[in-house]
Amino acid sequence: MLLKLKCTVNNYAWGAKGEASMAGSLALDGGHIPNLDKDKPYAEFWVGTHANGPAHVIENDIALKQLLATSPNLQGKHENGKLSFLFKVLSVVAPLSIQIHPTKEQGKILHAKDPKNYPDDNHKPEIAIALTEFELLSGFRQHSQISEYLKLYSEIQELLTEEEKGQIDNLGSYGESSSQVLKQIFSRIWRTPKEQLQIVVDKLARRIQGQGTQDMIELCPFTLLVSENKSALDEIIVYLFTMYPGDVGVFAPIFLNYFKLQPGEATFLEPNMPHAYLKGDCVECMADSDNTIRAGLTPKYIDVESLVEMLNYNETLLPKYIPNELEDGSLLFTPRGIEEFWVQEVKGPAGLIYQLPYSESCSVLTVLYGTATVTVGTTSQTLNRGEVLFIEATHSTERPKVNITDDFLAFRAFTPSPRALDSLSSKHLVID
CATH class of the missing domain: 1.10.441 (Phosphomannose Isomerase; domain 2)
Structure with missing residues (x-):
């Protein structure tokens, strides 16, 4: 099953405005919003099932979360009828808050104590992949x-x-x-x-x-x-x-490392690692959570006591993340110790026919630029810039085929199977 999704945009004040926002222009081009206001910030484009910004199936306007809960055959057994990750595109023109994200145990405690400011009980490890030159502070010097x-x-x-x-x-x-x-x-x-x-x-x-x-x-x-x-x-x-x-x-x-990511470079932000994005565009993938502990550079709620007690004060010497390069030349981002998400870059010139791997997991494919047709069996969907496609778990059936007709960049986010997670410690990486 291949289903196009309608996703959401958040208008935080630090986002780029109008057409200057990559997040906003993607949302417009993909049909997720009807227009762009030149005076309005478009900070984050969300792809997921989180309650603060749930995706819907365009065909019938059913919430993706509801579809997955009632159609377990669309996923692997390890996915438990939900998306365990949240994928985003960010357009940053002003500094984000000095912040950390909690561990699972800390997330439960914070949510129980203050559900208004900590809206779920999950942890929020995340990876950021630069789309333009991307400036940030991250980890202690x-x-x-x-x-x-x-x-x-x-x-x-x-x-x-x-x-x-x-x-x-x-x-x-x-x-x-x-x-x-x-x-x-x-x-x-x-x-x-x-x-x-x-x-x-x-x-x-x-x-x-x-x-x-x-x-x-x-x-x-x-x-x-x-x-x-x-x-x-x-x-x-x-x-x-x-x-x-x-x-x-x-x-x-x-106190914190200042550095720039060039397009395609990434950084992995572990729980309790201090960071603040300063400027640029990136994609992010994280565990399905919106828990953020802030302490500076924000008009939002700050929680200094939680931040200073939970912070990891160790030195971070090189906070850049090196992905795996697959045999077909694509990049796979597999942060160790994280069960909720992996991210695959799907990129190529017009004329390339690319095959996604068999997968025990469902996935979402978000198009940053270009055009391609995705085919599984007798079902096809043509994708353009800004469109998002849900791909059901293919198990051991036919591999999804991506026929690129215009220079193409997309990111495929999915929850790796236990077999795939185990393969990280071997020489033979399994991508499902």
Whole structure:
């Protein structure tokens, strides 16, 4: 069974507006929305069954969640009558909040305690794959680097106790003690009352704005240069300050890795890994959850206490994810330890006939550009930009065929079978 889906768009303030939004233009081209408002942000295009943005079958307007619950033959036994993942396209023009996502156990606790702000009891590991150059903060820097930055941007030390100031040098030590010191310092800063924070944030940002940065560059060997006499870190701090003056999140680049993903590159965000997207377009796939713990750079609900206690304070040296390259040249993103989703890139020039693998799982195929006809047995559907196709589990029958008629890029998201998950530890990867 091949079914086209009608999906939803979220209009968060950080999204690109009108035709400038890839998420919005995909939704328009795929028939998911009737028009684009040039003054309205289109932040996220959702493909899934989550209650906050459920997909429907176009043919009969039945909710996909309802169809799966009543037609178990469309899926594998391991899928339990639902989609365990949520697939998105994001168009970011303003910073997202400093945030983490909980583990399964933490998700249950948060939902039971505060169902309004934590709408489900699931975890939310996620992978982001860049469609354009994509800027983000993710994971803690090397602790020795954070130590240098706390000295370089010394205004922050006004928020610390004398004992904590004396611990800054210990951030360069190895082992668990360094993470404990970082937790103490980070927690102190993030728990500072708003009025006191605003004074120090303003003081730091205005000093950076009011002086050249060459002296600072020479003092700090870790600074990443984007031009001869400006540091990337200074620019990001000032940028965040202009967007959120007085906000504690302005300090985030001092603690978190800043990097850029080029189109096709990816990063995997484990539970409790701090991150904030800054700019660009990407696709995301995650466990079917909308649980986000925020603490800065947002007008939304923030939960500093949960964030500082749950954070993973370990160093993250290279937060980029390397996918598997399959025999046919396509890429398969298989984050280890995650049962809910894998993502396959389906890409090729006009004239290519591509065969998807047999699958014990259903899948959804989202078209980013181009045209192709998908065929299973005697059933076919022609897909264009922005359209989304549900493909039932094919088990050991005929493999779905993708006949590309115009240069094509799509992503296929699915829940891997137990056999596929087991194959990650062998040399023979199973894709179903």
